[in-house]
Amino acid sequence: MRCVIARFPFDLTKSGVLEKMKGVKPEPVTGDSVIIGRRTYPVKQVGEVVTRQDRRDFSAAEVIRAMTQLGFTCRTLPVEPAPAPAPALTPLQRAAAALGTPVSA
DSSP states (O other), X not given: OEEEETTEEEEOOHHHHHHHHTXXXXXXXXXXXXXXXXXXXXXXXXXXHHHOOOGGGSOHHHHHHHHHHHXXXXXXXXXXXXXXXXXXXXXXXXXXXXXXXXXXX
């Protein structure tokens, strides 16, 4: 299948990707990933091995699109919501906290 990654066309096949990734040790996954065989690889590692380009030259989305079209399972990390802000303290509570004494009700 013809895929364009970093503005370069590649003729990729599922068996070709499996062959290239055979014997490649997966790096720790910290973001998007692709399951190839029984191993889970970071998307950028797969793109680098398959295209022989530097990881900075292509986006993870390009590799995910190509691997999905070839039939591989791709996973993206869910975006975690920002932590809720701490409740605002009243001036009395701030003073008590600075003195290290609890505030009586």
